[in-house]
Amino acid sequence: MKLIVCFLLSINILIASETNVVKTSELELFLFKIGFESLLKDVDITKSKSDLNETELQKLNSKIEIIMRELYKDKRILSNDSKSVVGIDENIKNEISLLKDEVSFLKNQINKFLLNKKNVNSKLNTKQYKIKVNSANIRSGAFPNAKVVEVLSKGTLIDIEYCNNYSWCKFKNEKKFVAKFLIKK
Numbered sequence: 001m002k003l004i005v006c007f008l009l010s011i012n013i014l015i016a017s018e019t020n021v022v023k024t025s026e027l028e029l030f031l032f033k034i035g036f037e038s039l040l041k042d043v044d045i046t047k048s049k050s051d052l053n054e055t056e057l058q059k060l061n062s063k064i065e066i067i068m069r070e071l072y073k074d075k076r077i078l079s080n081d082s083k084s085v086v087g088i089d090e091n092i093k094n095e096i097s098l099l100k101d102e103v104s105f106l107k108n109q110i111n112k113f114l115l116n117k118k119n120v121n122s123k124l125n126t127k128q129y130k131i132k133v134n135s136a137n138i139r140s141g142a143f144p145n146a147k148v149v150e151v152l153s154k155g156t157l158i159d160i161e162y163c164n165n166y167s168w169c170k171f172k173n174e175k176k177f178v179a180k181f182l183i184k185k
Helices: 002-019 026-075 090-125
Strands: 127-131 135-139 148-153 157-163 168-171 177-179
Touching: none
Parallel strands: none
Antiparallel strands: 127 157, 135 148, 135 177, 157 168, 168 177
């Protein structure tokens, strides 16, 4: 009897489930297939990226190991205080000190050269001008609002070091400026 009840109950469940079944359209199945395939592709791409990152990390770790082995080889370590390497033989230390001396000598030579070049250029660029107006205001800066330091009369000779793009001329060896239209050669 129990067997018959179970059989009837299972038939009812099958009939009830068949009536509620909704068939999916071919379009829905096609879209589901495309979505599932793109999901699989994304998973593959993510997996390959993680594999690449893992191999890059392994390469970096191996490089760090090589550097650390070389650094600690023969108990050589870098000391922060003396800026030198402990465990280097005396010949290399002597070469380093000689190179430091040569570099400082070359820096001095370059500075002397640049200073001489500047002096030569300033001597070559210095020109004598005359004031061409009745009175010219000499200013402390190269702009019209600068303080008037001196007033020169017509015909006064002045040494000009250079004139800038804004037509202001600087006196040689002084921090004085005059407008270019007030002077002539």
